Amino acid sequence: MAKIPELDLPGTVRPWWMTAVVTGQNSNARLPLSHLGALPRGDIALSMVNYLADTSATTDADPGAGNLRWNNATQASADEVYLSDADADASDHSAVWGALEPGGYLYLYRADDLDVWQQWQITAVTDASGYAKLAVTLQASAGSFADDAAIVATVQQPDPAPGVDRNAVTSPVSASGTLTLDASLGDYFKSNLTENVTNLVISNVPAACTLALWLTQDATARTVAWPASFNWGSGVSAPSMPVTAGAVLYVIATTNNAGGTWDVSARVRA
DSSP: OOOGGGSOOSSOOOGGGOOHHHHTOSOGGGSOOTTSTTSOOOOEEEEEEEEEEEOSOOSSSOOOTTEEEESSSSGGGOSEEEEESBOTTOOBOHHHHTTOOTTOEEEEEETTEEEEEEEEEEEEEEEETTEEEEEEEEEEEESOOOTTOEEEEEEEOOOOOOOOOTTOEEOOOOBTTEEEEEGGGOSEEEEEOSSOBSEEEEESOOSSEEEEEEEEOOSSOOOBOOOTTEEOOTTOOOOOOOOSTTOEEEEEEEESSTTSSEEEEEEEOO
């Protein structure tokens, strides 16, 4: 069966079209393609970019327009890969390198032989003069690239980080009079008072958020000092903790300037 590079296709072959069936391979694992479900799914920074292998040197330097170089003559033992800003089609990718993040992936395969390929994880990125220096760790490979071999490269960003579960309820405990609400943990907080709170701190505040806080009174009547950034509204005074043991004061606070000012309201739970 003919492989994809041998078929007469009307347009550019894209990685997600390549399957084990049409290539005649017996395992998807032999194709290090970023769009296969078994591989990481971060955003594609560069897709199907053409380079030529430069095996004439291993030095940390610009490999020359259109070239890609390893820092080890044994390619599988390399820990750095150098890619020219300009690919073999004279397209300039210099703007991409500064946006790459460690944890992403570099996929290389030989344009005329899909049995030669490499999958690298990117551990560091240096946007050097005229080229990108990628610190890499080999994940898998087959064969090696001869000098001037045509290489198709795809660069992928890391997997998207999972978002914060904003529905999580966190139960902070005050220490030495300071009660800290870490907004990176979610939007909901409940705290049983065991001392007077003289310093209420809200940390890791995003550009805008709304936080809810339930404060439960101790058997010894505790007090809470509110931050100066809390705006209770025109004509409204800051509340005091109810004195009854087990009483709950519910506070809700919203900011749209990263915590510079909070619009706050409160009530005692019935």
